[in-house]
Amino acid sequence: xxxxxxxxxxxxxxxxxxxxxxxxxxxxxxxxxxxxxxxxxxxxxxxxxxxxxxxxxxxxxxxxxxxxxxxxxxxxxxxxxxxxxxxxxxxxxxxxxxxxxxxxxxxxxxxxxxxxxxxxxxxxxxxxxxxxxxxxxxxxxxxxxxxxxxxxxxxx
Amino acid sequence: xxxxxxxxxxxxxxxxxxxxxxxxxxxxxxxxxxxxxxxxxxxxxxxxxxxxxxxxxxxxxxxxxxxxxxxxxxxxxxxxxxxxxxxxxxxxxxxxxxxxxxxxxxxxxxxxxxxxxxxxxxxxxxxxxxxxxxxxxxxxxxxxxxxxxxxxxxxxxxxxxxxxxxxxxxxxxxxxxxxxxxxxxxxxxxxxxxxxxxxxxxxxxxxxxxxxxxxxxxxxxxxxxxxxxxxxxxxxxxxxxxxxxxxxxxxxxxxxxxxxxxxxxxxxxxxxxxxxxxxxxxxxxxxxxxxxxxxxxxxxxxxxxxxxxxxxxxxxxxxxxxxxxxxxxxxxxxxxxxxxxxxxxxxxxxxxxxxxxxxxxxxxxxxxxxxxxxxxxxxxxxxxxxxxxxxxxxxxxxxxxxxxxxxxxxxxxxxxxxxxxxxxxxxxxxxxxxxxxxxxxxxxxxxxxxxxxxxxxxxxxxxxxxxxxxxxxxx
Numbered sequence: 001x002x003x004x005x006x007x008x009x010x011x012x013x014x015x016x017x018x019x020x021x022x023x024x025x026x027x028x029x030x031x032x033x034x035x036x037x038x039x040x041x042x043x044x045x046x047x048x049x050x051x052x053x054x055x056x057x058x059x060x061x062x063x064x065x066x067x068x069x070x071x072x073x074x075x076x077x078x079x080x081x082x083x084x085x086x087x088x089x090x091x092x093x094x095x096x097x098x099x100x101x102x103x104x105x106x107x108x109x110x111x112x113x114x115x116x117x118x119x120x121x122x123x124x125x126x127x128x129x130x131x132x133x134x135x136x137x138x139x140x141x142x143x144x145x146x147x148x149x150x151x152x153x154x155x156x
Numbered sequence: 157x158x159x160x161x162x163x164x165x166x167x168x169x170x171x172x173x174x175x176x177x178x179x180x181x182x183x184x185x186x187x188x189x190x191x192x193x194x195x196x197x198x199x200x201x202x203x204x205x206x207x208x209x210x211x212x213x214x215x216x217x218x219x220x221x222x223x224x225x226x227x228x229x230x231x232x233x234x235x236x237x238x239x240x241x242x243x244x245x246x247x248x249x250x251x252x253x254x255x256x257x258x259x260x261x262x263x264x265x266x267x268x269x270x271x272x273x274x275x276x277x278x279x280x281x282x283x284x285x286x287x288x289x290x291x292x293x294x295x296x297x298x299x300x301x302x303x304x305x306x307x308x309x310x311x312x313x314x315x316x317x318x319x320x321x322x323x324x325x326x327x328x329x330x331x332x333x334x335x336x337x338x339x340x341x342x343x344x345x346x347x348x349x350x351x352x353x354x355x356x357x358x359x360x361x362x363x364x365x366x367x368x369x370x371x372x373x374x375x376x377x378x379x380x381x382x383x384x385x386x387x388x389x390x391x392x393x394x395x396x397x398x399x400x401x402x403x404x405x406x407x408x409x410x411x412x413x414x415x416x417x418x419x420x421x422x423x424x425x426x427x428x429x430x431x432x433x434x435x436x437x438x439x440x441x442x443x444x445x446x447x448x449x450x451x452x453x454x455x456x457x458x459x460x461x462x463x464x465x466x467x468x469x470x471x472x473x474x475x476x477x478x479x480x481x482x483x484x485x486x487x488x489x490x491x492x493x494x495x496x497x498x499x500x501x502x503x504x505x506x507x508x509x510x511x512x513x514x515x516x517x518x519x520x521x522x523x524x525x526x527x528x529x530x531x532x533x534x535x536x537x538x539x540x541x542x543x544x545x546x547x548x549x550x551x552x553x554x555x556x557x558x559x560x561x562x563x564x565x566x567x568x569x570x571x572x573x574x575x576x577x578x579x580x581x582x583x584x585x586x587x588x589x590x591x592x593x594x595x596x597x598x599x600x601x602x603x604x605x606x607x608x609x610x611x612x613x614x615x616x617x618x619x620x621x622x623x624x625x626x627x628x629x630x631x
Contacts, residue, residue, distance in 0.1 A: 006620045040617055052620035099599050100607055107595025108611065111587050125598055 006043075006052040015059055018046040027059045028067075031076065035141035036083040057112060071151050074113055074121060075142035081105040082139060092135035124150045216296030223303050223470040226463045227287045230310060231280055237317045238276050244324050245269050254331040258342045262330055265349050269327060272320045275364040279309040279316070282366075282550030289551060292606045298613035300470060301623040305555055307472040308368040308627070315375045315477075316363040318484065319356055322385050326352050329392060337396040348392050355384055368627060375477040382484050443501040448482055455486035461505050468507035475508045482506070530557050533612060533621065535585040546605035555627050556612075588615055 015027070022045075024030040031042055039053035046056065057077070064073035085105035091098035106125045113121045127150055139147050245266060249255045254262050283306045290302035330349055333340050359381055362374035442449050447457040464481075467473040479498045498506075534542050534553040542553045591611055596603050603611070616623060 053618040054620070057618070100595075100603075103595040103599035103603075104607075104611055104614075106598045107593070108591045108615070110594040111590035122594075125594075129598070 005050045006047070006055060008050070011051070011055055012059070015046065015051060015055055018051065022046075026063055027056065028063045031056070031060055032141070035076070035079060038080050038084045039077075061114065069153070070114065070117055071120075071153050072142050074109075074117060075139075075144070075147045075151055077112055078105070078109050078124075078147065079139045079141055079144065081109050086138075089136035089138035090133045094132075120151065214296075216300070219470070220290060220296050220299040220303065223300070223466055223472065224287050224291050226466040226470075227283065227303065227306055227310065227472065229463055230314065230467070231283055231287075234276070234310075234313045234317045235280055237321060238273060238280070238313075241269070241317070241320055241324050242273055244328065245273070248327055248331060254327060254334065257331075257334045258346070261342070261346055262327070262334075262349065265327060265330070265353065268353060269320060269323050272316065272323075272360060272364070275366075276313050276316050276320065279313040279364075279366060282306075283310045283313065285550045286555075289606065289609070293609050293613065295610065295613040295617075297617070297623040298609055301625050302609075304471045305550075305625055305627065307467075307474075308371045309366050309550070311375050311473055311477050312363040312366050312371045314481070315371075315378050316360065318378065319360055319363070319381070322382065323352075323356055326385075326389065326392075329389065333392065333396045337400045339402070340396045340399040344395075345392075348388070352385065352388050355381065355388065372474060372477060376480050378480045379483040442499070443505040448486065448502055448505070456482055465505065465507035475503065475506060478506050479503065530626070531560050531584075532557055533588075533616065533625075534608075535589060537585065538589055541589075542608070545602060545608060547608075551605065555625060557626050558621055558624060559626055560621065584619065588612060591615060 019025075019027050019030050022030060024033070030046075031037075034042060034045075037045075039057050042056045043051045043053040060076070061070070061073055064070050082105050085101045086098070091102070094102065106128070110118055110121045110125065133146055137146065247253060248266050249263075255266055286302050286306045286309075290299040290306075293299050293302065326349065330345055333345055334342070359374045359377065362370040365371070443461070445458065447459075447461055448455045464473065464478045468475055468478055479502075482498060482502065532553060533556045534547065536553065539553055547553050588611075592603065592608060595607075595611060613623070
């Protein structure tokens with residue numbers, strides 16, 4: 001919570017300045033060095049008082065689009081949301097509470113996905129629910145095997 | 157000078173639980189002695205700050221818990237006095253009481269009182285709902301934001317109950333005068349009651365609106381109003397005494413005693429008119445280890461002060477509103493210095509401080525944001541969707557408005573210098589509705605109210621939207 005200060009001034013310049021200060025040449029490399037950190041945690045590390053999580057998200061997408069790595073970006077974001085919602089891994093039993101935790105992660109994930117890719121995100125959801133991963137499955141980064149199967153890179 | 161008792165008996169009843177902490181505020185006979193306890197030497201000691209093992213990882217959660225406890229205690233207090241008032245009003249509707257006398261001309265005054273019980277009940281219900289939901293949400297910031305929403309209705313109910321208790325005192329006085337002092341004249345008494353009702357009405361209306369700014373102003377003006385009411389009470393009773401003496405010198409003394417006995421059974425205390433010499437507000441008001449003292453009398457207990465401190469520091473109640481309550485408790489309602497502050501020591505004990513003064517938002521996000529647009533966090537266009545999921549009444553989506561700085565507002569609406577990706581659905585409303593609907597599809601069922609708040613709270617953090625709700629208006 002930064003009480004809205006993250007939107008004052010040129011926040012994009014600020015974001016990249018902080019990334020460089022921490023020794024990274026892009027937001028993506030900064031984020032991939034912390035593959036399971038939540039977007040909020042990434043933002044906090046870049047500026048406790050003046051960087052918002054959605055700015056990090058937006059920056060990551062912008063870089064992914066430039067690199068033509070949007071599906072990788074999607075996997076990256078899903079990993080962060082899952083480790084936030086179900087930190088102990090995929091639940092063995094989808095009781096009401098677990099079902100909500102999974103729903104929260106997947107629902108937000110689809111909403112954060114650019115429209116061009118939302119349908120694919122929904123298909124991934126369907127696949128995950130129809131054939132659930134083994135209990136305790138906990139992807140640790142965008143290169144997780146199961147995630148790559150469900151959402152392979154399709155860009156050059 | 158010393159005001160030995162509060163202006164009006166029922167007010168004392170309302171407040172007695174504050175001072176004695178015994179929770180007895182009912183109108184039953186056994187409770188009749190309880191409010192006197194506040195006069196005696198105070199025995200309670202300043203309560204230790206909650207020393208239960210605190211989990212350092214969850215200070216926010218604990219803060220929510222303690223604040224909610226304080227709110228619940230405050231609700232209990234008001235609920236008890238409300239029940240007492242309801243009982244008293246019901247008794248007056250007996251045909252042998254006020255209701256059945258003077259051809260029933262005073263029925264409308266009783267009905268006016270009864271009508272107030274309804275909005276008090278509604279306000280307390282809303283506070284309870286919000287406090288319970290706050291307790292249920294996972295995110296402490298969201299919990300605290302919900303608890304802050306209880307401020308206006310809680311303040312309205314507290315002040316409203318005090319005012320209604322005073323009105324009930326007047327009804328009981330009218331009842332006694334009709335019975336014991338027929339020579340006072342029904343017409344005169346009727347005019348008196350109309351005049352008193354007119355005094356009460358504007359504040360009562362402001363409080364019953366539950367509208368934050370109106371409630372705040374009415375609460376801060378309470379001591380002055382209570383002073384006026386005390387004066388009115390005194391003057392009616394004096395008039396009755398004089399009229400009785402003139403009509404029947406022989407009977408006067410006996411009747412007066414009888415009347416006073418009756419009044420005293422209803423726990424009326426004798427109000428005293430202010431001394432001719434101007435009194436300075438706050439004289440003799442000292443924060444001691446037992447609470448706020450007026451001379452040797454305990455005005456409010458340390459427990460009450462501690463509870464108010466919690467509510468002030470959580471941003472639920474304001475310092476001016478709580479100070480007004482202390483002045484009423486202290487019996488300083490007779491003094492006209494409406495806008496003077498309490499002594500510093502007392503204010504500090506109540507949690508006053510620069511950070512608290514800056515925290516409570518009544519319409520602005522902060523300095524320099526005067527023209528901040530108001531934004532429904534739960535999108536207005538989807539009102540029905542939220543209503544179906546329990547966002548009604550005290551939890552209506554109009555409660556969940558935030559003030560945002562212009563740049564921020566544009567940013568979350570996808571305007572301005574925001575879009576990094578061309579088709580990025582970054583517009584808040586679309587994003588949050590997308591997240592909620594996709595979560596429902598994933599869960600295969602409707603989300604509960606708390607689950608929605610959970611998701612909304614997380615996304616507010618992501619967007620850095622200040623977790624500070626300002627009840628807005630329906631568009």
